[in-house]
Amino acid sequence: MTKSTIEGRRKAPFVVPDRHEIRTDPTRACVILSLVADALLAAGLRKTYRATVALDGVDLRVGAGELVGLLGPNGAGKSTLTKIACGLVRPTAGKVTVLGHPAGSTAARARTGYLAELFRFPGWASADEVLELHQRLARSGGGAEERTELLALVGLAEAARRRVEAMSKGMQQRLGIAQALVGAPSLVLLDEPTSALDPAGRRTVRELLEGLRGRGVAVLLNSHLLSEVELVCDRVVIVDGGRTIAEGAPHELAAAGGVEIETAAGLKRFPDAGREQVPTLVARLVGHGEEIYGVRVVTGTLEDAYLRLVGKDAR
Amino acid sequence: MLRDLTTIGGYALREAVRRKVLVVVVVLTICFLALYGFGSYHAFQEITRGGGGDGLGAALEEEVLTGSTLLGLAMFVTLFLGTVLAVFVTLNAVRGDAERGLLQPLVVRPVGRSTLLLARFLAAAAVCIAYVQIVYWGAVLLTDATGGYRPGNAFAGALALAAAVTIIVAIALLGTTLLSSTANGIAIFMVFGAGLAAGLIGQIGAALNSSTLEQISAIATWALPFEALYQDGLHALTADIDGVTGVIVQLGPFGGAQEAGPLLYPFAVAYLLGAGLLADRTFRRADL
Numbered sequence: 001m002t003k004s005t006i007e008g009r010r011k012a013p014f015v016v017p018d019r020h021e022i023r024t025d026p027t028r029a030c031v032i033l034s035l036v037a038d039a040l041l042a043a044g045l046r047k048t049y050r051a052t053v054a055l056d057g058v059d060l061r062v063g064a065g066e067l068v069g070l071l072g073p074n075g076a077g078k079s080t081l082t083k084i085a086c087g088l089v090r091p092t093a094g095k096v097t098v099l100g101h102p103a104g105s106t107a108a109r110a111r112t113g114y115l116a117e118l119f120r121f122p123g124w125a126s127a128d129e130v131l132e133l134h135q136r137l138a139r140s141g142g143g144a145e146e147r148t149e150l151l152a153l154v155g156l157a158e159a160a161r162r163r164v165e166a167m168s169k170g171m172q173q174r175l176g177i178a179q180a181l182v183g184a185p186s187l188v189l190l191d192e193p194t195s196a197l198d199p200a201g202r203r204t205v206r207e208l209l210e211g212l213r214g215r216g217v218a219v220l221l222n223s224h225l226l227s228e229v230e231l232v233c234d235r236v237v238i239v240d241g242g243r244t245i246a247e248g249a250p251h252e253l254a255a256a257g258g259v260e261i262e263t264a265a266g267l268k269r270f271p272d273a274g275r276e277q278v279p280t281l282v283a284r285l286v287g288h289g290e291e292i293y294g295v296r297v298v299t300g301t302l303e304d305a306y307l308r309l310v311g312k313d314a315r
Numbered sequence: 316m317l318r319d320l321t322t323i324g325g326y327a328l329r330e331a332v333r334r335k336v337l338v339v340v341v342v343l344t345i346c347f348l349a350l351y352g353f354g355s356y357h358a359f360q361e362i363t364r365g366g367g368g369d370g371l372g373a374a375l376e377e378e379v380l381t382g383s384t385l386l387g388l389a390m391f392v393t394l395f396l397g398t399v400l401a402v403f404v405t406l407n408a409v410r411g412d413a414e415r416g417l418l419q420p421l422v423v424r425p426v427g428r429s430t431l432l433l434a435r436f437l438a439a440a441a442v443c444i445a446y447v448q449i450v451y452w453g454a455v456l457l458t459d460a461t462g463g464y465r466p467g468n469a470f471a472g473a474l475a476l477a478a479a480v481t482i483i484v485a486i487a488l489l490g491t492t493l494l495s496s497t498a499n500g501i502a503i504f505m506v507f508g509a510g511l512a513a514g515l516i517g518q519i520g521a522a523l524n525s526s527t528l529e530q531i532s533a534i535a536t537w538a539l540p541f542e543a544l545y546q547d548g549l550h551a552l553t554a555d556i557d558g559v560t561g562v563i564v565q566l567g568p569f570g571g572a573q574e575a576g577p578l579l580y581p582f583a584v585a586y587l588l589g590a591g592l593l594a595d596r597t598f599r600r601a602d603l
Contacts, residue, residue, distance in 0.1 A: 118416045137421060
């Protein structure tokens, strides 16, 4: 029986059975559910704060083991959506389930890890004490081993005894990420996890997210850092004005940059063409007697697609 | 649930210890008790030197008058200090911690909001009850040691103080689900002041034989039962003093308290439950 761990080599508390085991061992029904059912499913989600509409019928699905980026301008409703998913905010209408359980229920919260955009830990507590408290509340039996492993994972191995008030913002952010992973959750909701991190810290988080995906943990990543999202996410959902305005894999959204062909007569641009149309375009130009000196498939970035979709207000 | 209660309660207590709240409280309380003992000693020395007197003076039990007045003062100060502690221990429990981002990481855990609130209440109530008991019994012992005065029913006073401060903790926690830290602190002190004013109005009403004032006082003290409990406890301390001394004690600022009757404690329990349920409902419905 093979098991993957958060570092791929240790056993409990981060034990996640591999997919083969899940399908053949009926005693692991709970884990089967986590990998078969959608990790997060929102349908017709609506949230109003008096006259303000934060969410206006959002549909969202995060599959098991999927890493989904949630993008949108400030006030688009991203944080509200994340907060509803973890039970901090009650929806006005619509339905949200976490691994088949209503969002905010005890069963859903028991299997969700969450890092808020604006969070704080008590300054008097050490990193180890913060994690110990969350272990108790998450009913994690990981003990000191889990805490040591999590702190090492986020690069805080040497700071276990350091008080939060003596930590930099970046260190607190790392501790926040470690806290979200206490108890080996099946769904992790991260709201701007890299906002206070330096480039090295961002890389650590990227590697961590990829590690989570490898273990079948679903992640909803709410971030403004489009380059980060583009690098790690399987799928991206863009919300604006409380609605989903685009959804797809980063490369799908970022595509359609066009083709540029350098000819003797100058540069010719084909903005709607893709890579697969290059042979046809070249053949047609040669057929018309053009001399070809170079061809470039213009690859759009997620940022281009994002700005195109949300409009100039987001710039 | 018990495990969650002890975890959250322990967290709240550790915070109070680490933030040096308890150290400050202990140091200031020692100062208060030292001052009380010093004042009490000199008060009893004065009346011993002054001797008795003729007529009314001969009938007056000066030790009893001095002791009961000092103890009444101590009881009032104890309730006040207990209120200050209750306010500061619960100040940020819900809205304050939510505004600072401390509450959200805890609430998303599989611990019910009701459990979280109950744990904060139990921890705060335990601290405040222990505190008022220490101060109160300290004052009782000092009064006995310095002047040989022992109140009639010291245990009733202790019980009343414990119940009163528990009610204040419940009101403060209810407040913290509705108001931000500063607003809640101000509100609780104003509520405490309102209760105090209600008690004084009752005393004035009794002195002037004004049933209207007494009725206003009765309604106000039952609406804020910590005041009714305090008065009931104070009454129990002085109820057995009779004769001229009893009359004078009743006229004094700490002797005119009225017995609330057998319904007070059941009412206090119902009030506590009502405040708790309202706080729970507000917290459970709050968007964080």
